Amino acid sequence: xxxxxxxxxxxxxxxxxxxxxxxxxxxxxxxxxxxxxxxxxxxxxxxxxxxxxxxxxxxxxxxxxxxxxxxxxxxxxxxxxxxxxxxxxxxxxxxxxxxxxxxxxxxxxxxxxxxxxxxxxxxxxxxxxxxxxxxxxxxxxxxxxxxxxxxxxxxxxxxxxxxxxxxxxxxxxxxxxxxxxxxxxxxxxxxxxxxxxxxxxxxxxxxxxxxxxxxxxxxxxxxxxxxxxxxxxxxxxxxxxxxxxxxxxxxxx
Amino acid sequence: xxxxxxxxxxxxxxxxxxxxxxxxxxxxxxxxxxxxxxxxxxxxxxxxxxxxxxxxxxxxxxxxxxxxxxxxxxxxxxxxxxxxxxxxxxxxxxxxxxxxxxxxxxxxxxxxxxxxxxxxxxxxxxxxxxxxxxxxxxxxxxxxxxxxxxxxxxxxxxxxxxxxxxxxxxxxxxxxxxxxxxxxxxxxxxxxxxxxxxxxxxxxxxxxxxxxxxxxxxxxxxxxxxxxxxxxxxxxxxxxxxxxxxxxxxxxx
DNA sequence: GGTATAATAGACCGACGGTCGAATTCGACC
DNA sequence: GGTCGAATTCGACCGTCGGTCTATTATACC
Numbered sequence: 001x002x003x004x005x006x007x008x009x010x011x012x013x014x015x016x017x018x019x020x021x022x023x024x025x026x027x028x029x030x031x032x033x034x035x036x037x038x039x040x041x042x043x044x045x046x047x048x049x050x051x052x053x054x055x056x057x058x059x060x061x062x063x064x065x066x067x068x069x070x071x072x073x074x075x076x077x078x079x080x081x082x083x084x085x086x087x088x089x090x091x092x093x094x095x096x097x098x099x100x101x102x103x104x105x106x107x108x109x110x111x112x113x114x115x116x117x118x119x120x121x122x123x124x125x126x127x128x129x130x131x132x133x134x135x136x137x138x139x140x141x142x143x144x145x146x147x148x149x150x151x152x153x154x155x156x157x158x159x160x161x162x163x164x165x166x167x168x169x170x171x172x173x174x175x176x177x178x179x180x181x182x183x184x185x186x187x188x189x190x191x192x193x194x195x196x197x198x199x200x201x202x203x204x205x206x207x208x209x210x211x212x213x214x215x216x217x218x219x220x221x222x223x224x225x226x227x228x229x230x231x232x233x234x235x236x237x238x239x240x241x242x243x244x245x246x247x248x249x250x251x252x253x
Numbered sequence: 254x255x256x257x258x259x260x261x262x263x264x265x266x267x268x269x270x271x272x273x274x275x276x277x278x279x280x281x282x283x284x285x286x287x288x289x290x291x292x293x294x295x296x297x298x299x300x301x302x303x304x305x306x307x308x309x310x311x312x313x314x315x316x317x318x319x320x321x322x323x324x325x326x327x328x329x330x331x332x333x334x335x336x337x338x339x340x341x342x343x344x345x346x347x348x349x350x351x352x353x354x355x356x357x358x359x360x361x362x363x364x365x366x367x368x369x370x371x372x373x374x375x376x377x378x379x380x381x382x383x384x385x386x387x388x389x390x391x392x393x394x395x396x397x398x399x400x401x402x403x404x405x406x407x408x409x410x411x412x413x414x415x416x417x418x419x420x421x422x423x424x425x426x427x428x429x430x431x432x433x434x435x436x437x438x439x440x441x442x443x444x445x446x447x448x449x450x451x452x453x454x455x456x457x458x459x460x461x462x463x464x465x466x467x468x469x470x471x472x473x474x475x476x477x478x479x480x481x482x483x484x485x486x487x488x489x490x491x492x493x494x495x496x497x498x499x500x501x502x503x504x505x506x
Numbered sequence: 507g508g509t510a511t512a513a514t515a516g517a518c519c520g521a522c523g524g525t526c527g528a529a530t531t532c533g534a535c536c
Numbered sequence: 537g538g539t540c541g542a543a544t545t546c547g548a549c550c551g552t553c554g555g556t557c558t559a560t561t562a563t564a565c566c
Contacts, residue, residue, distance in 0.1 A: 011544090033523060043546045044524080050544095054523065123372055156444075157451040160425075164417055172413075191409075198410040205458035264513090286554060296515040297555080303513095307554065 012050050015040050016064060019057055028058060028121045058124055066128035077136065084144030085213060088162075091140070092216045095166055126167060134159055144207070151208030158206060165199045169216075265303050268293050269317055272310050281311060281374040311377055319381035330389065337397030338466060341415075344393070345469045348419055379420060387412055397460070404461030411459060418452045422469075 018039040022031035033054050037047050051057045076082070076090045137159035144150035152158050172195055196216050203214040271292040275284035286307050290300050304310045329335070329343045390412035397403035405411050425448055449469050456467040 032521075034521085045526085045547070046545050048524070119376060120372065152451075154447050154451045157448050160421065160448075161451075161455065164421055168413065168417055194407050195410050195413075198405075198407045198414075202414065202455070202459045206455045285552075287552085298516070298557090299514050301555070 011042070011046070015042065015047065015050060015057070016061055020061055023058070023061065023121050024118065027118050058121065061121075062124035062128040065125045066132045069129055070132045073136075084140050084147065084149050085209070087140050088137075088144070089215050091137075092162075092166075092214070096169075096217045130163055133163065137162055141207075149209075152206065161206060162203065165203070169196065169199065264295070264299070268295065268300065268303060268310070269314055273314055276311070276314065276374050277371065280371050311374065314374075315377035315381040318378045319385045322382055323385045326389075337393050337400065337402050338462070340393050341390075341397070342468050344390075345415075345419075345467070349422075349470050383416055386416065390415055394460075402462075405459065414459060415456065418456070422449065422452065 015036065019031075019036050022035055022039060025031075026035075033044070033047065036057070037044060040047075051060065073091055073094050076087060076094060079087070079090075082090060134156075138155045141150055141152070141155040141158050145152060145155060150158075169192075172192060200214045200216050201211055203209075204211050207214070268289065272284075272289050275288055275292060278284075279288075286297070286300065289310070290297060293300075304313065326344055326347050329340060329347060332340070332343075335343060387409075391408050394403055394405070394408040394411050398405060398408060403411075422445075425445060453467045453469050454464055456462075457464050460467070
């Protein structure tokens with residue numbers, strides 16, 4: 001076996017890239033370390049030179065996600081023309097945008113794999129993301145309270161609720177995909193639109209705003225997301241039961 | 254090894270009991286099947302006679318939890334004298350009561366173990382519990398909307414939010430315990446009381462009720478819970494780093 | 507008492523995450 | 537350009553894991 005040496009940062013990023021792809025498509029638990037190093041074309045020793053454990057790899061991946069997410073909203077945070085409500089709305093809109101664009105691998109194999117297997121992965125990502133976003137949201141809400149836009153006594157608590165709603169949306173979408181037929185799909189889409197509207201109004205009221213102030217997404221955006229994904233997965237994944245892991249040996253179900 | 258035969262239902266419950274204790278104290282992932290069968294005094298063969306897999310054991314455990322929780326609120330559901338708001342409040346009060354009383358093992362070893370390791374376990378329990386409780390909450394809210402007590406267009410969504418708040422409280426409590434010193438503790442308690450009040454008001458407003466209608470817990474209940482737990486754990490668990498699993502062999506960290 | 511079936515035991519399996527010492531390459535300094 | 541220590545890479549190896557399998561014993565029923 002020829003020995004290949006790359007710049008440490010490159011190797012590390014490569015490992016993260018392949019790990020991300022495998023974790024998203026097959027789940028953290030089911031994608032083995034051997035899968036990851038095989039995909040990355042690297043030996044065990046090399047892997048453990050960069051990461052202390054499989055867990056540490058997960059941690060690093062979650063951090064990278066959070067960092068990217070934070071970078072994605074930097075423009076909104078820096079915009080001096082936005083008032084707190086405008087900033088909050090921009091943030092929510094960006095967050096839904098990110099849900100569509102990032103991690104297309106996950107969406108591609110959504111129906112069979114999403115829920116149970118990616119639990120751990122998403123929890124870690126959300127944990128890291130929350131840690132980054134919580135202070136930002138808190139500051140926005142605090143400013144809004146100060147200038148009289150928002151009325152609440154607990155900015156931290158409201159920030160948590162905002163993030164909860166974000167996660168819950170993700171959950172509900174996942175549940176809808178798990179459903180199945182196209183007829184179910186249509187019902188699910190309507191339920192989701194309704195849910196988004198509910199979250200908007202709930203936030204309005206929690207923040208003491210007139211109904212209709214908070215806008216998570218334009219009407220119809222759920223349908224746009226879901227139909228887009230559906231056609232993607234029809235092309236890429238098909239109905240194959242084969243998980244297609246790069247294993248030398250088969251694995252029992 | 255002498256051969257012991259017990260009534261099947263007894264064995265099954267015993268296995269669930271020991272699994273529950275081990276899963277709660279050490280986490281689903283870190284408590285191995287060998288740990289479980291050693292604690293229960295049963296062979297591998299016997300275990301796999303009752304459960305198809307470790308995963309199935311987790312599933313059964315979650316279902317048992319959900320069943321017990323449901324039984325715990327049956328009186329509230331059957332009470333014909335309660336109006337929707339009274340029933341919802343009674344349910345929320347009972348839920349917080351249950352959080353204190355059930356699973357004392359978990360509370361006893363809270364600070365070191367709770368969060369990361371029980372992720373999977375709690376997710377399954379919550380999944381099972383949600384499946385049981387969701388229709389109940391939906392029906393209560395639906396009735397409240399019908400008789401004009403509540404004002405919302407999405408009972409299912411509101412029910413989800415109620416359950417989310419329940420989970421979030423659990424999360425926030427966990428985070429507080431992870432803290433440490435008694436000084437932190439006091440700050441954490443105040444933060445929690447504030448959070449509970451926020452959830453109350455948030456639900457009031459989401460349901461279109463006057464502020465102060467929803468009562469999750471009397472003022473001071475958070476402190477009561479946390480100080481009670483603290484003295485328990487001081488007696489039972491101490492500061493030992495030894496995890497005390499019934500292993501024949503040591504396990505690397 | 508025989509016999510089918512449920513229950514139990516535990517040796518065994520392949521895969522897993524992780525460790526380790528040896529081998530190779532790189533960068534800095536002379 | 538030779539030398540040397542650190543960084544990097546390799547892959548055989550380890551103990552444990554969840555799970556399978558065969559054998560054996562208890563139980564229920566005829």
